[in-house]
Amino acid sequence: xxxxxxxxxxxxxxxxxxxxxxxxxxxxxxxxxxxxxxxxxxxxxxxxxxxxxxxxxxxxxxxxxxxxxxxxxxxxxxxxxxxxxxxxxxxxxxxxxxxxxxxxxxxxxxxxxxxxxxxxxxxxxxxxxxxxxxxxxxxxxxxxxxxxxxxxxxxxxxxxxxxxxxxxxxxxxxxxxxxxxxxxxxxxxxxxxxxxxxxxxxxxxxxxxxxxxxxxxxxxxxxxxxxxxxxxxxxxxxxxxxxxxxxxxxxxxxxxxxxxxxxxxxxxxxxxxxxxxxxxxxxxxxxxxxxxxxxxxxxxxxxxxxxxxxxxxxxxxxxxxxxxxxxxxxxxxxxxxxxxxxxxxxxxxxxxxxxxxxxxxxxxxxxxxxxxxxxxxxxxxxxxxxxxxxxxxxxxxxxxxxxxxxxxxxxxxxxxxxxxxxxxxxxxxxxxxxxxxxxxxxxxxxxxxxxxxxxxxxxxxxxxxxxxxxxxxxxxxxxxxxxxxxxxxxxxxxxxxxxxxxxxxxxxxxxxxxxxxxxxxxxxxxxxxxxxxxxxxxxxxxxxxxxxxxxxxxxxxxxxxxxxxxxxxxxxxxxxxxxxxxxxxxxxxxxxxxxxxxxxxxxxxxxxxxxxxxxxxxxxxxxxxxxxxxxxxxxxxxxxxxxxxxxxxxxxxxxxxxxxxxxxxxxxxxxxxxxxxxxxxxxxxxxxxxxxxxxxxxxxxxxxxxxxxxxxxxxxxxxx
Numbered sequence: 084x085x086x087x088x089x090x091x092x093x094x095x096x097x098x099x100x101x102x103x104x105x106x107x108x109x110x111x112x113x114x115x116x117x118x119x120x121x122x123x124x125x126x127x128x129x130x131x132x133x134x135x136x137x138x139x140x141x142x143x144x145x146x147x148x149x150x151x152x153x154x155x156x157x158x159x160x161x162x163x164x165x166x167x168x169x170x171x172x173x174x175x176x177x178x179x180x181x182x183x184x185x186x187x188x189x190x191x192x193x194x195x196x197x198x199x200x201x202x203x204x205x206x207x208x209x210x211x212x213x214x215x216x217x218x219x220x221x222x223x224x225x226x227x228x229x230x231x232x233x234x235x236x237x238x239x240x241x242x243x244x245x246x247x248x249x250x251x252x253x254x255x256x257x258x259x260x261x262x263x264x265x266x267x268x269x270x271x272x273x274x275x276x277x278x279x280x281x282x283x284x285x286x287x288x289x290x291x292x293x294x295x296x297x298x299x300x301x302x303x304x305x306x307x308x309x310x311x312x313x314x315x316x317x318x319x320x321x322x323x324x325x326x327x328x329x330x331x332x333x334x335x336x337x338x339x340x341x342x343x344x345x346x347x348x349x350x351x352x353x354x355x356x357x358x359x360x361x362x363x364x365x366x367x368x369x370x371x372x373x374x375x376x377x378x379x380x381x382x383x384x385x386x387x388x389x390x391x392x393x394x395x396x397x398x399x400x401x402x403x404x405x406x407x408x409x410x411x412x413x414x415x416x417x418x419x420x421x422x423x424x425x426x427x428x429x430x431x432x433x434x435x436x437x438x439x440x441x442x443x444x445x446x447x448x449x450x451x452x453x454x455x456x457x458x459x460x461x462x463x464x465x466x467x468x469x470x471x472x473x474x475x476x477x478x479x480x481x482x483x484x485x486x487x488x489x490x491x492x493x494x495x496x497x498x499x500x501x502x503x504x505x506x507x508x509x510x511x512x513x514x515x516x517x518x519x520x521x522x523x524x525x526x527x528x529x530x531x532x533x534x535x536x537x538x539x540x541x542x543x544x545x546x547x548x549x550x551x552x553x554x555x556x557x558x559x560x561x562x563x564x565x566x567x568x569x570x571x572x573x574x575x576x577x578x579x580x581x582x583x584x585x586x587x588x589x590x591x592x593x594x595x596x597x598x599x600x601x602x603x604x605x606x607x608x609x610x611x612x613x614x615x616x617x618x619x620x621x622x623x624x625x626x627x628x629x630x631x632x633x634x635x636x637x638x639x640x641x642x643x644x645x646x647x648x649x650x651x652x653x654x655x656x657x658x659x660x661x662x663x664x665x666x667x668x669x670x671x672x673x674x675x676x677x678x679x680x681x682x683x684x685x686x687x688x689x690x691x692x693x694x695x696x697x698x699x700x701x702x703x704x705x706x707x708x709x710x711x712x713x714x715x716x717x718x719x720x721x722x723x724x725x726x727x728x729x730x731x732x733x734x735x736x737x738x739x740x741x742x743x744x745x746x747x748x749x750x751x752x753x754x755x756x757x758x759x760x761x762x763x764x765x766x767x768x769x770x771x772x773x774x775x776x777x778x779x780x781x782x783x784x785x786x787x788x789x790x791x792x793x794x795x796x797x798x799x800x801x802x803x
Contacts, residue, residue: 104451107373112457124436127446127450130446141784144515161657181528186503195350195616197630198633199351200352201353201359215399217399218345221343228624258634265294266296273287275340281408301315304405305403315414319633319637324344324345325344327340327342349620353420353422361792399417401414402415419472422473423476428789429790453471453473470504473506477512477785478513506530507531508533510537513540514548518653518657520534524578535592535619536590539717540717543717544785546720547783550724551727553728554661555724556660561660565658566657570656571613575615588616591613591615593619594607594625597707597709600628677703679721680722683719684770686710686714687776688747688770691796719788720780726777740770769799771795772791775795776788
């Protein structure tokens with residue numbers, strides 16, 4: 084074996100990982116190097132075959148589906164189809180009702196509804212910003228977004244525009260009036276504040292006195308009782324801070340000297356090791372693990388430059404205030420962090436097991452991320468309950484959830500942790516998990532804290548599962564299809580049936596357009612109204628703005644209303660989104676292919692050439708979209724399906740790829756690290772990767788993009 088590896092029994096651990104664990108993670112923990120490595124490696128060797136068997140079962144089920152579809156020649160009888168799904172174990176019988184039994188869950192998961200960020204953990208700056216996004220300036224979020232129209236003198240200028248600022252203040256007062264109403268008065272007429280015993284006196288312009296209609300919303304303050312610096316209010320378990328400063332540029336022009344409204348924003352954040360990172364070897368993985376460790380130890384920091392000045396960005400401390408009875412209190416300064424591990428599919432060369440195979444990456448993630456998180460058990464800066472929250476993606480059905488539970492049990496045993504210390508989030512993004520969601524939850528009922536829906540990965544699996552059934556409808560039509568809308572309701576219905584309300588999160592997917600905040604404000608209120616107590620957002624600014632929705636909608640009251648509704652119809656979810664004898668125009672087909680090709684290339688060139696797993700990628704209309712591998716999966720599977728069913732030809736796709744390569748080059752022309760592809764098709768590894776994702780799409784396990792991306796990224800790294 085290479086000198087870069089250390090032998091542990093009959094397995095080999097890459098020195099980069101071995102040294103990181105021994106020198107940075109294990110010191111000050113109550114487990115020795117020998118105990119950890121022997122327990123970890125023995126467990127990994129014992130679980131690896133079971134991992135492979137589950138992947139083999141995926142392939143076997145897919146082959147049965149493919150053969151069945153082909154035998155029907157695109158004439159599918161629904162009842163016959165559904166019976167077949169039970170026969171092959173794709174659908175399983177639902178057993179008796181039950182309620183989840185998860186304990187020691189932090190309030191951010193169980194009792195507070197709000198936005199959830201997802202951030203690549205390989206980028207220290209992004210990770211710190213996300214952790215600190217628990218609190219955000221409403222004024223900054225409104226001023227910097229498109230919610231304020233750039234007209235009537237309210238344009239965003241290089242210098243502060245008072246007219247635009249006035250609109251921001253007005254919207255801030257409207258927010259207060261809507262959610263923290265005053266007795267016979269408006270916040271627009273407030274002049275000053277006085278803390279009197281356990282009450283907040285509010286003085287109006289005409290010197291009359293008023294109060295909050297709901298006096299319990301006032302929970303504390305900072306500063307002097309008659310000269311308050313901060314007023315802290317609470318609504319729907321969410322806090323806001325009204326900042327008062329007569330010397331502040333904004334505060335001195337405000338009749339009440341309010342200079343900002345700080346709103347509790349990203350209540351929780353998923354630090355991501357999966358779809359939004361490009362980690363293909365031991366060095367990449369350790370970079371991710373090191374950032375996660377730094378956050379758990381509260382030591383992570385990064386140097387930044389802004390306006391020509393350098394400064395160090397660190398993790399925020401907790402907030403200190405005094406409650407109504409003058410007791411010193413604290414508010415959490417940071418978002419509660421979950422860590423998304425890799426799924427069951429991929430393996431890592433960071434560890435070579437006894438039989439010469441690479442370790443299943445998800446098993447490695449479980450051991451290392453939990454080991455790092457143990458440092459938080461003393462500090463309690465993340466979980467106050469000594470829990471570790473792992474989101475597990477891309478599981479197919481109840482057996483795979485049971486296997487993840489088994490992995491977590493093994494980790495707890497090796498690390499001497501209490502049973503169910505590790506909490507599990509199930510991402511409902513694969514069709515076989517969706518249709519068996521209740522039984523999936525049952526297999527994690529003592530540790531589950533999260534389920535969610537995700538349109539892109541779920542659509543990618545929808546396409547791949549039914550690849551042979553026929554040509555898929557246009558990508559834009561998917562959001563109108565019967566399976567998708569029912570899937571969203573089904574997820575909430577099953578979660579509520581299983582007792583999630585007040586114990587675990589029911590989540591909704593990402594708003595992908597970080598520059599379209601006006602549209603987000605208009606549309607994303609649908610997520611809390613649907614009964615979801617968290618929903619993904621692409622930035623701290625989006626978290627602050629989306630948080631306003633959770634003041635308008637009490638999600639837990641909404642869940643009480645929804646729990647008695649009739650469960651969504653499984654038959655709708657099983658309805659395959661294939662086109663019935665498509666009669667599409669050549670022009671519409673061309674546009675759809677080019678749209679997909681542009682999206683594929685725009686993402687892949689950054690992944691392969693720069694190792695960037697998530698970024699704002701311009702679409703074909705130059706609208707910036709936050710994209711990760713899920714976006715790539717749906718686009719590549721869509722073209723692959725059309726190729727297979729002869730809606731288009733390979734020559735058409737190659738022509739579209741080359742045409743869109745020039746578009747992508749132009750869109751990235753200002754990126755000094757970007758390598759153009761349109762003048763170098765034969766030698767561009769990124770271009771070849773994009774083509775392979777499409778032309779080999781049918782052969783990829785579940786339509787996943789990781790195998791090709793990893794192979795091509797490693798090729799690129801070796802060529803540098």
